[in-house]
Each structure stands twice: as structure tokens, then as C-alpha cells.
Amino acid sequence: MLAGLDTRQSVVENWNGTWTGYYQRKFIDPDPNVVDNNTRQYIPWPFLRYTEAVLNYVEANIELGQDLEAQTWLNKIRFRAGMPAVTETGTALRDRYRNERRVELAYEEHRYMMRAAG
Numbered sequence: 001m002l003a004g005l006d007t008r009q010s011v012v013e014n015w016n017g018t019w020t021g022y023y024q025r026k027f028i029d030p031d032p033n034v035v036d037n038n039t040r041q042y043i044p045w046p047f048l049r050y051t052e053a054v055l056n057y058v059e060a061n062i063e064l065g066q067d068l069e070a071q072t073w074l075n076k077i078r079f080r081a082g083m084p085a086v087t088e089t090g091t092a093l094r095d096r097y098r099n100e101r102r103v104e105l106a107y108e109e110h111r112y113m114m115r116a117a118g
Contacts, residue, residue: 055101062094
């Protein structure tokens with residue numbers, strides 16, 4: 001198998017190639033005519049997504065002790081992705097929410113400021 005030009009085995013700029021072969025595609029324009037930074041993408045960068053607003057609402061409900069309302073809205077986010085329902089309450093629900101937020105908002109310029117569960 002020959003190494004591609006965007007891998008660590010490349011003869012051209014191997015310093016920034018992927019170690020795994022995977023790249024991020026979130027909010028990247030799939031148009032093949034966009035070849036470098038000089039060509040404009042037509043996918044706008046979202047500054048605040050509806051899902052982030054829902055996650056903020058879920059967090060507020062968890063902090064207020066309204067676990068049923070938090071589960072309802074967290075499940076709306078999960079159901080659109082084909083995920084099973086969340087049934088946890090209390091601290092377990094808070095931990096589930098934090099993980100859900102990490103996954104949903106990955107690569108969207110959010111800082112990772114939450115402490116690890118445990």
C-alpha cells in the first residue's frame with residue numbers, strides 16, 4: 001500500500017499528516033472545487049446552534065433538580081441521532097449530560113472546562 005500525500009509517511013510535508021487516517025468533516029464544505037484557503041466555503045460557521053441552546057436548557061433543569069424535564073429535552077437531541085433514551089437521574093444524569101455536550105459540540109471551538117467524572 002502506498003502512503004498518501006497527507007499521511008505521516010508522505011514525502012511531502014509529513015510533519016502534519018494524520019496518524020490515524022481520519023479527519024474532521026464537521027462544517028467542512030464537501031464541494032470538490034474548494035481546494036485551499038483561497039477558495040471560499042459556502043457553509044457558514046454556526047456561532048450558536050439550536051442544539052447548544054437546548055443543552056443549556058438541559059443543564060439549567062439539572063441544576064434546578066428538574067430531572068424529568070432535563071431527560072425530555074436531552075432525549076430529543078439523542079433521538080434525532082438514533083440514540084436510546086436517557087433514564088438516569090441525579091448525579092448520573094449530570095455526568096451523562098456532560099458527556100453528551102462534549103460529543104455534540106466537538107470541534108466547534110468550545111473550551112473543555114468541565115471536570116472529569118469520578
